[in-house]
Amino acid sequence: MSTMSITIAADGVSQQRVTDTTTTGLDLFGDDPTIVAVRVNGELRDLNRTLPEDAMVEPVKINSPQGLDILRHSTAHVAAQAVQSLHQKAKLGIGPPIKDGFYYDFDVADPFTPDDLREIERVMTKIIKERQRFQRRPVTDEEARAELAGEPYKLELIADKSSAAADEEASAEVGAGELTIYDNVRRDGSIAWKDLCRGPHVPHTGYIPAFALTRNSAAYWRGDQNNNQLQRLYGTAWPSRDELKAYETRLAEAGKRDHRKLGAELDLYSFPDEIGSGLAVFHPKGGLLRKIMEDYSRQRHIEAGYEFVNTPHISKAELFKISGHLGFYGDLMYPPMHVDEERHADGSLKRQGQDYYLKPMNCPMHCLIFRSRGRSYRELPLRLFEFGSVYRYELSGVVHGLTRVRGMTQDDAHIYCTVDQMQDELISLLQFVLDLLTDYGLTDFYLELSTRDPEKSIGSDEDWERATDALRNAAAASGLDLVLDPGGAAFYAPKISVQARDAIGRSWQMSTIQVDLMLPDRFDLEITAPDGSRQRPVMIHRALFGSVERFIGVLVEHYAGAFPPWLAPVQVIGIPVAGEHNAYLLNVADRLRAAGVRVEVDTSDDRMQKKIRNAERAKVPYILIAGGEDAATNAVSFRYRDRRQKNGVPIDAAIDEITGDIAARRQV
RNA sequence: GCUGGCGUGGCGCAAUCGGUAGCGCAGCUGUCUUGUAAACAGCAGGUUACGAGUUCGAGUCUCGUCGCCAGCUCCA
Numbered sequence: 246m247s248t249m250s251i252t253i254a255a256d257g258v259s260q261q262r263v264t265d266t267t268t269t270g271l272d273l274f275g276d277d278p279t280i281v282a283v284r285v286n287g288e289l290r291d292l293n294r295t296l297p298e299d300a301m302v303e304p305v306k307i308n309s310p311q312g313l314d315i316l317r318h319s320t321a322h323v324a325a326q327a328v329q330s331l332h333q334k335a336k337l338g339i340g341p342p343i344k345d346g347f348y349y350d351f352d353v354a355d356p357f358t359p360d361d362l363r364e365i366e367r368v369m370t371k372i373i374k375e376r377q378r379f380q381r382r383p384v385t386d387e388e389a390r391a392e393l394a395g396e397p398y399k400l401e402l403i404a405d406k407s408s409a410a411a412d413e414e415a416s417a418e419v420g421a422g423e424l425t426i427y428d429n430v431r432r433d434g435s436i437a438w439k440d441l442c443r444g445p446h447v448p449h450t451g452y453i454p455a456f457a458l459t460r461n462s463a464a465y466w467r468g469d470q471n472n473n474q475l476q477r478l479y480g481t482a483w484p485s486r487d488e489l490k491a492y493e494t495r496l497a498e499a500g501k502r503d504h505r506k507l508g509a510e511l512d513l514y515s516f517p518d519e520i521g522s523g524l525a526v527f528h529p530k531g532g533l534l535r536k537i538m539e540d541y542s543r544q545r546h547i548e549a550g551y552e553f554v555n556t557p558h559i560s561k562a563e564l565f566k567i568s569g570h571l572g573f574y575g576d577l578m579y580p581p582m583h584v585d586e587e588r589h590a591d592g593s594l595k596r597q598g599q600d601y602y603l604k605p606m607n608c609p610m611h612c613l614i615f616r617s618r619g620r621s622y623r624e625l626p627l628r629l630f631e632f633g634s635v636y637r638y639e640l641s642g643v644v645h646g647l648t649r650v651r652g653m654t655q656d657d658a659h660i661y662c663t664v665d666q667m668q669d670e671l672i673s674l675l676q677f678v679l680d681l682l683t684d685y686g687l688t689d690f691y692l693e694l695s696t697r698d699p700e701k702s703i704g705s706d707e708d709w710e711r712a713t714d715a716l717r718n719a720a721a722a723s724g725l726d727l728v729l730d731p732g733g734a735a736f737y738a739p740k741i742s743v744q745a746r747d748a749i750g751r752s753w754q755m756s757t758i759q760v761d762l763m764l765p766d767r768f769d770l771e772i773t774a775p776d777g778s779r780q781r782p783v784m785i786h787r788a789l790f791g792s793v794e795r796f797i798g799v800l801v802e803h804y805a806g807a808f809p810p811w812l813a814p815v816q817v818i819g820i821p822v823a824g825e826h827n828a829y830l831l832n833v834a835d836r837l838r839a840a841g842v843r844v845e846v847d848t849s850d851d852r853m854q855k856k857i858r859n860a861e862r863a864k865v866p867y868i869l870i871a872g873g874e875d876a877a878t879n880a881v882s883f884r885y886r887d888r889r890q891k892n893g894v895p896i897d898a899a900i901d902e903i904t905g906d907i908a909a910r911r912q913v
Numbered sequence: 914g915c916u917g918g919c920g921u922g923g924c925g926c927a928a929u930c931g932g933u934a935g936c937g938c939a940g941c942u943g944u945c946u947u948g949u950a951a952a953c954a955g956c957a958g959g960u961u962a963c964g965a966g967u968u969c970g971a972g973u974c975u976c977g978u979c980g981c982c983a984g985c986u987c988c989a
Binding site: 250823824 | 914917946947950983
């Protein structure tokens with residue numbers, strides 16, 4: 246038996262070993278069920294494959310990102326085997342790992358029911374108990390086609406393998422090089438199931454400690470609406486029962502902060518059916534929150550040199566023909582209102598009517614303001630700002646609470662500047678955006694740069710390059726992480742979006758900054774340059790909140806409804822120990838109100854305990870309680886949202902504390 | 914838009930095989946009110962989303978419309 250030398254790198258320590266040439270990862274790490282694969286010279290491999298000469302071998306832990314992917318991908322195979330054993334005619338789609346889990350797509354006659362899911366889980370548990378080995382087997386294209394003759398979707402993947410355009414998800418199945426099939430082998434050596442797959446996988450199904458099927462839904466084959474709709478089975482898998490449970494708890498926690506639920510509980514807004522899908526109304530407390538946000542935003546925009554404009558909600562069709570919106574996005578606009586048409590008694594046309602549209606964007610109107618008179622280079626950069634209400638006929642299936650609506654108010658601005666000013670303008674703009682978002686309590690950001698899709702864009706290469714470079718430089722100046730989104734730009738403009746992570750780690754696309762390469766031309770915008778020549782200005786679109794509605798939705802979820810005092814609709818609620826202390830607290834409230842604090846006193850017939858409960862449920866930042874002891878010493882007692890209390894605080898000190906927190910925009 | 918699930922007072926829920934709608938909270942009225950998460954009693958509130966159909970009889974079954982939820986697709 247010949248030997249070879251390998252290097253094992255584990256826990257930051259490298260160690261050389263001489264082993265025989267048949268050594269596998271399992272020989273090295275097989276005793277440890279938390280090691281699910283190996284990285285051999287940087288490449289992920291199954292534990293049961295023989296290691297090559299001079300290999301650098303690293304164990305892949307089950308709780309590492311790649312380890313979790315392997316675990317979940319393997320679980321997807323188990324799910325698919327279970328489905329095919331229960332539904333013989335089910336055809337396989339693809340089954341990749343995703344964040345926190347996996348899915349597998351199937352072409353089945355009938356969609357899965359909740360009962361089906363339970364049954365599939367039961368069979369999966371059985372498969373896991375059988376400890377079926379995942380056995381890798383390289384095959385030629387012809388062999389793969391022969392073996393998978395009954396799997397039309399797999400055949401399609403094989404056929405596409407050679408074409409470089411194999412999409413990312415499909416690559417999990419076929420990869421770039423040779424094709425491999427993974428057999429699931431029972432302990433008696435019989436093959437239970439097989440799937441075309443690049444791998445790697447855990448050594449056997451017993452390596453799956455905890456899993457659950459979570460939901461099912463429809464999904465288009467390869468994500469294309471024109472293709473067949475498959476049934477997608479979603480599941481999750483974790484290194485332990487406890488981690489699975491923690492994941493389920495996390496989901497439940499996220500559900501509790503759902504802004505649709507909290508909006509009703511906190512009496513902020515609602516979505517009356519009578520008005521229509523995706524159209525919110527803001528109740529007094531929500532309206533106040535909105536006003537506070539808008540007021541602060543306006544103040545910051547004044548300081549940053551913006552000018553305030555105002556434009557109508559509707560316009561004749563002509564405007565959106567000029568801007569191109571009607572041509573490019575007409576399907577997503579509300580249909581027109583046809584007005585002014587008159588006919589003769591015989592039905593023939595007497596007066597031609599007009600089509601008016603609800604505006605889906607503010608920019609065309611801002612361009613008209615720019616164009617309303619001759620503009621000098623001296624006016625640039627010209628920054629036009631508006632809280633502009635726009636309406637978009639979003640597909641019914643995508644409307645979602647405040648985060649995807651059909652009517653919304655953008656904090657929209659368009660900046661007109663020269664090509665030379667563009668770079669500095671973008672850098673200061675991005676800083677402005679980040680500062681403002683930080684003030685609202687979002688502090689963890691990264692940026693995404695969406696670049697040109699050559700297939701689907703207008704404008705010259707030079708313009709795109711210059712604009713994209715300017716955005717990239719602005720991103721670099723911010724020092725934040727930049728994620729590339731190649732080809733993700735709209736057809737007329739590259740874009741930077743600010744992604745913010747919320748209190749429980751989810752990211753939301755907040756602000757967007759776009760350099761528009763279309764509208765200045767379409768509206769024939771011009772400035773007079775120092776030499777008297779006419780020049781085309783650069784136009785930058787930007788929205789910080791995106792929309793006020795959506796931003797409120799995100800903030801509600803970020804804070805779980807417990808707003809920092811400066812944003813809280815009610816900042817202080819006074820609770821008397823008994824009715825006879827009402828007058829004392831009302832007086833304290835007057836003094837707070839004089840200091841600019843939004844304060845209420847609960848003078849209802851409820852008991853104090855009930856009032857505290859109500860105030861806590863309303864997530865009011867400060868509860869001020871006062872009874873005989875406080876009144877005797879001109880004091881109040883604080884109860885905070887975390888149930889801390891601070892008793893016997895002199896009234897002046899209480900006012901100072903509250904106004905101090907508000908002024909500093911501190912969370913308490 | 915597509916696939917699936919769902920729609921019962923303001924909110925959260927119940928109603929067996931198709932037999933004629935109940936409960937809690939909130940609301941209103943009254944009696945209460947002393948120290949940090951629900952006082953007590955009474956009253957009122959529903960054409961079971963809307964429309965059609967099957968049936969002696971529909972919250973329950975069928976069809977259509979509207980809306981909601983999950984996912985897909987989309988998001989200027």
